[in-house]
Amino acid sequence: MATQSTVLKIAIPTPLRRYFDYLPAKETDIGQLKPGVRVRVPFGRRQLIGIFIGLSSTSDVSIDKLKPIECVIDQEPVIPEDIMQL
16 A cells, blocks of 8 residues: 555646656555556546556645546556657
8 A cells, every 4th residue: 555655657648748646546556556557547627547657755746735546447558668768
């Protein structure tokens, strides 16, 4: 189980070219989460599919303002590691 300071970096298909910070869902096993898997996240009034990029212990946004991801969609990465490096 994740600690409160675990922040997930998620790439979301938006015009903003940056990663978004989310908290893990309560049932998310951080040890099993691999870069390149798809996750469903709340984004405004919508639910979007994003790609998990990595973990961080900090965020530019206050931790109490971050939302948790909805769910992890894949068990294995849908984007290979060499493509993720691009």
